[in-house]
Amino acid sequence: MTPELVTDTNIIRAEGITKRFGKFTALNDVSVSFPRGQLTAVIGPNGAGKSTFFNVISGAFPPTEGRVIFEGCDITGTPQHAFARLGIAKSFQITNVFPELTALENVRIAIQAMHSRFDIWTPRGRLTEMQEQAGDLLDLVGLREHRTRHAENLAHGEQRALEIAMALACDPRLLLLDEPTAGMSPEETLVMMELITRLADERTVILVEHKMKLVMGISNHLIVLHHGELLAEGTPDDIRENDEVRRVYLGQGSH
Amino acid sequence: MSGITLDLLALQLFTGLALGSVFVLLAVGLSLIFGLLTVVNFAHGAFYMVGAYVGVFLLGLTGNFWISLVFAPILVGTLGLAVERFLVRPLYGRGIDYPLLLTFGLGLVLVELVRILYGLEGVPFDTPPLLRGAVDIGIGYFPLYRLFLIAVTALLVLALWLFIEKTSYGLIIRAGARDPEIVRVLGVDISKVWLIVFAIGTGVAGLAGILSAPMRSVIPDMGSTVLVEAFVVTVVGGMGSLIGAVVAGLLVGVVVAFTSLFWPDFSDLSMFVLMAAVLLVRPHGLFGQKGLMG
Amino acid sequence: MNKPMENVAEVQISGRRLASLVRVVAEHRVAAVIVFLMVFPFLAPYKALAIDVLIYGLFALGFNMVFGYLGVLSFGHAAFFGVGAYGTGIAMVHFGVPWLPAIFLGVLASGFTAMVMGAMAIRTRGIYFAMVTLALAQCVYYIIYHMEEYSGGEDGLTGVSVRTVDLGIATVNMMQDPMGKYYIMLTFAAVAIFLFSRILNSPFGAVLEAIRENENRARACGYNVLLTKWVTFVLSGLFCGLAGALSAIHLSVVPIEYLHYHQSGLAVMMALLGGMGTFFGPFIGAMAFLMLEDVITLMTTHWQLFLGAIFMIFVLFFPRGIWGSILHWISR
Numbered sequence: 001m002t003p004e005l006v007t008d009t010n011i012i013r014a015e016g017i018t019k020r021f022g023k024f025t026a027l028n029d030v031s032v033s034f035p036r037g038q039l040t041a042v043i044g045p046n047g048a049g050k051s052t053f054f055n056v057i058s059g060a061f062p063p064t065e066g067r068v069i070f071e072g073c074d075i076t077g078t079p080q081h082a083f084a085r086l087g088i089a090k091s092f093q094i095t096n097v098f099p100e101l102t103a104l105e106n107v108r109i110a111i112q113a114m115h116s117r118f119d120i121w122t123p124r125g126r127l128t129e130m131q132e133q134a135g136d137l138l139d140l141v142g143l144r145e146h147r148t149r150h151a152e153n154l155a156h157g158e159q160r161a162l163e164i165a166m167a168l169a170c171d172p173r174l175l176l177l178d179e180p181t182a183g184m185s186p187e188e189t190l191v192m193m194e195l196i197t198r199l200a201d202e203r204t205v206i207l208v209e210h211k212m213k214l215v216m217g218i219s220n221h222l223i224v225l226h227h228g229e230l231l232a233e234g235t236p237d238d239i240r241e242n243d244e245v246r247r248v249y250l251g252q253g254s255h
Numbered sequence: 256m257s258g259i260t261l262d263l264l265a266l267q268l269f270t271g272l273a274l275g276s277v278f279v280l281l282a283v284g285l286s287l288i289f290g291l292l293t294v295v296n297f298a299h300g301a302f303y304m305v306g307a308y309v310g311v312f313l314l315g316l317t318g319n320f321w322i323s324l325v326f327a328p329i330l331v332g333t334l335g336l337a338v339e340r341f342l343v344r345p346l347y348g349r350g351i352d353y354p355l356l357l358t359f360g361l362g363l364v365l366v367e368l369v370r371i372l373y374g375l376e377g378v379p380f381d382t383p384p385l386l387r388g389a390v391d392i393g394i395g396y397f398p399l400y401r402l403f404l405i406a407v408t409a410l411l412v413l414a415l416w417l418f419i420e421k422t423s424y425g426l427i428i429r430a431g432a433r434d435p436e437i438v439r440v441l442g443v444d445i446s447k448v449w450l451i452v453f454a455i456g457t458g459v460a461g462l463a464g465i466l467s468a469p470m471r472s473v474i475p476d477m478g479s480t481v482l483v484e485a486f487v488v489t490v491v492g493g494m495g496s497l498i499g500a501v502v503a504g505l506l507v508g509v510v511v512a513f514t515s516l517f518w519p520d521f522s523d524l525s526m527f528v529l530m531a532a533v534l535l536v537r538p539h540g541l542f543g544q545k546g547l548m549g
Numbered sequence: 550m551n552k553p554m555e556n557v558a559e560v561q562i563s564g565r566r567l568a569s570l571v572r573v574v575a576e577h578r579v580a581a582v583i584v585f586l587m588v589f590p591f592l593a594p595y596k597a598l599a600i601d602v603l604i605y606g607l608f609a610l611g612f613n614m615v616f617g618y619l620g621v622l623s624f625g626h627a628a629f630f631g632v633g634a635y636g637t638g639i640a641m642v643h644f645g646v647p648w649l650p651a652i653f654l655g656v657l658a659s660g661f662t663a664m665v666m667g668a669m670a671i672r673t674r675g676i677y678f679a680m681v682t683l684a685l686a687q688c689v690y691y692i693i694y695h696m697e698e699y700s701g702g703e704d705g706l707t708g709v710s711v712r713t714v715d716l717g718i719a720t721v722n723m724m725q726d727p728m729g730k731y732y733i734m735l736t737f738a739a740v741a742i743f744l745f746s747r748i749l750n751s752p753f754g755a756v757l758e759a760i761r762e763n764e765n766r767a768r769a770c771g772y773n774v775l776l777t778k779w780v781t782f783v784l785s786g787l788f789c790g791l792a793g794a795l796s797a798i799h800l801s802v803v804p805i806e807y808l809h810y811h812q813s814g815l816a817v818m819m820a821l822l823g824g825m826g827t828f829f830g831p832f833i834g835a836m837a838f839l840m841l842e843d844v845i846t847l848m849t850t851h852w853q854l855f856l857g858a859i860f861m862i863f864v865l866f867f868p869r870g871i872w873g874s875i876l877h878w879i880s881r
Contacts, residue, residue: 084771096769098762109759112752113771118780120753127752170771295680345865351676352622356821357864359814363857371851483687483810486680494677520695527688531669534681538672 011036011174011204012057012088017066019052019228026052027063027228034221039200041207041215044225045248051093051178053225054208058090058176059083070174084113089172091163093179093208099152103143103162106151107134110169137165141195157188164195175205181214193218212249216240224248265394267512273401275508276408280463281485282492282500283415288456290495291428292449294343294354298362299460299485300478306331306461307468307477308369311378320383324465331461332454339453344446362478369475380468404466411459412501419497424448487530493543503541568879578828579746583739586832587732596727598843602836603731603738604796605819609831610745611788612816617826618749619781620761621675625666625682627812628689629786633659633793634803638709639699648711652737652794659790660783662689667782671775683810690808706803723798734795741791746828748784757781761826789816818860824870833872 010033019027027049034040044050056063062077069075070086078086098106111130116122138147141161146154151162160180167175180196181189197218199205209215215222222239224231232242239245281303288296296302309330313323338361346353386403389396419425427448464477471477484507492503507526515522533540574581586606590599612626637655640646646654666689670681693700700706714721714733721729748754756777759767768774797803806812815838823834841859846852863870869877 079773081768081771081773084769090769092765092769096763096766098759098766100762101758105755109755109767110770112755116752117756117772117777118753120748120751120784122752123747123750124752124755125750166766166770289676293676295676297679342861342865349868352679353864353868355622355676355679356817357861359817360857360860360864363814363853364861367851367854367857371854479810483684486684490673490677490681490684494680524688524691524695527684527691530684531688534669534673539674 009035011071012206013069014053014057015067015069017053017056017063017068019049019056019061020064025228027056029066030225030228030230031066032223032230032233034204034206036204038220039196039205039207039218040221040223041209041219042223042225043209043212043215044231046210047227048210048225049228050208050210050225052228054090054093054176054178057206058088058178084170084172087170087173088176089167089170089174090176091160091167091178091180093182095156095159095163097151097159097162097166100150102148103138103151103154104131104134104147106162107137107165107169110166111137114170134165134169137168138162140168141165142191155188157184157192160184160188160192161195164199168199173203175199175203176208177205178208179210180207181209181211189214262394263516264513266397267516268509269392269397269401269405271509271512272505273398273404273508274512275505276405277463277467277504278484278488278508279408279412279501279504280459280466281481282488282504283412283497284456284459284463285485285489286492286495286497286500287415287428287452287459289489291452292339292343292347292354293351294358296456297355297359297482298338298365299358299457300480300482301362301365302331302335302457302460302478303464303467303481304369304475304478305334305365306464307380307473308373308378308464309461310465310468311373311380311473314380320385324462327465328458328462331464332458335457336450336454338457339450343453344449362482366475366478373475375475377472377474380473382469400469404470407462407466411462412497415455415459416497424451428452484526487526490530490540491533493540496540496542499540499542571876571879575828579743582742582829582832583735586735586738590728590731594840594843596731598839600727600731600734600799601839602832603734604792604799605815605839606832606835607738607741607795608789608792609816609819609823609835610742611785611790611792613820613825613831614745614748614757614785614788615781616817616820617824617830618754618757618761619778620826621778622679622817623670623682623782623785624679624810624813624817625670625684625686626785626789626816627808627810628662628666628686629659629789630793630796630812630816631693631803631808632662632689633790634797634807635693635700635706635793636790637794638706638797638803641711642706642708643699648714648798652791652798655794655797656787656790659793660787662790663783663786664779667779667786671779671782683813686808686813687810690805693808694805700803700805703805705805706797708801709797709803710801711798730799734799737791737795741788745788749828753777753780818856820870821860821868822863822870824873824876827870827872827876830870830872834870837871 013033015031017027017030018025030053042050042053055061057068059078059080067074067076070088075086083090098109101109108130111133115130135144135147138144141164143158143161143165146158151159154162164180177196181192184192193214196205196207207215207219216236219236221233222236223233224239224245226248231248232239232245281299285296285299288294306327310323310327313326314320317323342357342361343354346357382400386400388399390399390402419428423443427443427445488503488507489500491507492499507529510525510529511522514525537543586603589602590596593599593602608630611629615621615623633655636658637651640651640654641648666682666685670678670685673681694702711723714723721733723730756767756772759772760774760777764774793807819834819838820831821834822837823832824830842852845855867874
């Protein structure tokens with residue numbers, strides 16, 4: 001296997017990804033590249049295989065066939081816990097935080113994972129640096145005043161923001177977000193979208209969404225999945241004018 | 256020389272199947288309760304023991320083995336019903352370990368109650384006259400009672416299989432649903448299914464108990480070794496799998512039987528060696544899945 | 550399962566004197582436990598109870614690391630207690646090792662047992678863990694049962710006796726001076742309690758809590774959950790091994806029952822009774838358990854009936870345990 005050059009403009013590539021669950025094929029030979037530094041959205045109707053695709057490239061489970069290449073290295077089958085150190089962070093479709101820890105502790109422990117995982121001796125009180133960093137991240141996502149509240153007591157939108165703060169703890173080069181606005185009110189959605197746009201300035205962001213309108217305005221690049229296969233990819237304009245996409249989403253073709 | 260050894264091996268195989276039959280009954284009950292309710296019944300050995308003692312009681316009352324054989328599991332199942340309804344059910348909303356802990360405490364209570372009623376010494380349970388003696392099964396003489404045991408187990412497994420495959424209750428059990436929403440569609444009251452499953456699971460354990468009674472000493476502690484054996488079989492076969500329970504039960508029985516032929520000092524360790532091997536190679540058990548019966 | 554109530558600073562406490570006393574105690578928990586244990590022999594109805602509370606408190610403490618803090622139920626901890634006891638006893642009786650190094654050997658042996666058992670059990674899904682650990686511990690039971698030459702088989706190991714302990718400034722007659730014996734054992738327990746608290750308060754301790762709260766999330770953050778669980782299991786085994794080692798010396802015998810799963814059940818019950826995931830819970834649970842046992846066995850031989858019933862009542866109505874319920878009540 002020839003080593004890939006890191007001058008690759010694509011930060012992560014999926015090559016021939018197929019995923020089967022028993023007899024059901026969720027993804028069929030999906031090959032797609034994600035440009036570095038861009039905000040790419042993976043869209044498609046419900047059941048298109050978006051979540052499965054997300055899970056494969058974010059390391060939740062390996063593909064049945066195919067490879068995932070990140071910055072030139074084959075990371076197919078890498079265990080989930082190694083992803084943070086690779087520089088890939090994710091948020092979950094269903095809010096996934098540490099419910100009875102404070103917001104600050106949620107983020108602090110995410111930061112700690114990058115520094116110290118088996119230290120059984122140092123008293124935690126001495127780790128003030130991490131506390132400060134956690135505070136800074138909470139600032140970034142607008143949760144400063146909620147830092148001492150238990151995560152389970154935060155509003156839904158606030159919990160989603162907390163997850164983003166936790167994802168940022170490992171200073172990821174690639175941020176993977178699975179339906180970050182799910183269950184949010186319109187106001188919360190706006191705030192989240194604005195946050196994501198800000199984050200996309202510094203990092204590569206891959207977003208999974210099924211609400212097309214939401215992502216059209218902010219994405220640089222779109223990937224459309226349908227029935228587990230790649231339907232189309234391109235800029236928002238390309239996708240808007242794509243007949244097949246319109247047919248699938250809107251039930252109409254152009255003549 | 257080898258002819259005798261072969262026959263001996265074959266006979267030992269049958270001994271293993273008889274031993275395995277008890278394991279099958281225990282594992283099936285345990286897996287059934289776990290598959291639907293996600294409850295690891297730490298009182299399973301106690302229900303087995305209660306089955307034996309209820310058998311003793313009924314035999315003393317009626318003098319008839321067959322009546323005792325039919326009604327002991329029913330009575331034990333009824334106890335199981337009450338246990339599910341009043342003790343286990345309140346805990347479903349909490350963490351997964353709470354029903355387990357409760358059944359552990361229940362086991363202590365059941366054993367002590369039996370000690371109070373029947374004392375610490377063993378109680379005799381005679382093999383019914385009809386099933387005494389040995390039968391020539393072609394390769395040698397084999398105890399008739401053990402053949403009976405194998406036959407009853409096979410019948411029960413068949414009945415259970417039919418119940419699970421052919422009825423709507425069985426459908427729910429297979430789906431492993433503890434979510435009332437999914438089940439309401441089928442028009443069945445989920446709490447009834449919980450009751451039934453717990454009753455059948457414990458009832459089968461009680462059946463194993465009364466079936467074992469003629470073969471071993473009926474003492475209050477008889478359930479504690481059996482609980483370990485049931486767990487080992489379940490780990491080998493895979494939790495929540497009916498096929499796994501049957502295959503693993505028979506496999507463990509046969510392994511123990513052969514080990515007691517060649518290395519009798521280590522026959523009690525043999526099942527653990529098997530379990531260790533399975534744990535290393537397939538931690539979910541031979542047929543283990545995600546809590547589904549099948 | 551239950552969250553540790555020790556982060557008292559974050560809990561809204563009413564400004565009552567009792568509440569601030571609890572706060573002070575919680576912040577100096579190691580000192581609080583050790584001071585209490587130093588005073589305990591004078592409060593206890595009789596000395597042997599004090600030593601039992603020490604030993605079983607330590608057993609429950611070690612167990613609580615896995616059960617209360619990591620949130621995983623193991624039913625195999627009898628193996629660690631038993632191997633610690635047998636390791637110490639066999640070293641002394643069959644190899645003439647002096648008691649102090651023998652204790653270390655016992656602890657090491659139980660640590661090793663935990664490494665092997667952990668490696669085999671850790672990949673099983675949460676709910677199976679209790680079953681698998683029970684079965685593995687029972688395997689250890691049979692192995693040691695069979696080593697009759699060393700372990701004494703069914704009769705257990707006898708003759709684990711320490712007559713005198715020479716401390717330089719004083720000599721303690723272990724056979725005739727229960728108070729002296731208690732304080733020597735307390736020294737070991739105190740060191741263990743300090744180390745335990747240190748571990749819980751470390752970054753590693755934070756990881757345990759995170760895993761208990763949400764294992765998948767911890768994994769996504771970058772923690773190797775399997776490895777962390779295994780390490781926790783081994784650390785826990787070391788503490789329980791020490792408890793077993795002390796027990797061997799205390800009783801001068803090691804009964805085979807130490808390896809039976811009922812012994813594992815004792816740890817579970819004491820931890821729950823006292824309060825899972827709390828620092829004081831294990832010792833309070835051990836104390837409550839042992840005192841209750843004493844009182845009830847005076848009146849009847851059917852202690853197990855009451856024990857089982859009381860345990861079920863706690864599981865159903867007081868899952869926080871004694872100390873956990875007190876903390877919860879205070880924080881309102």
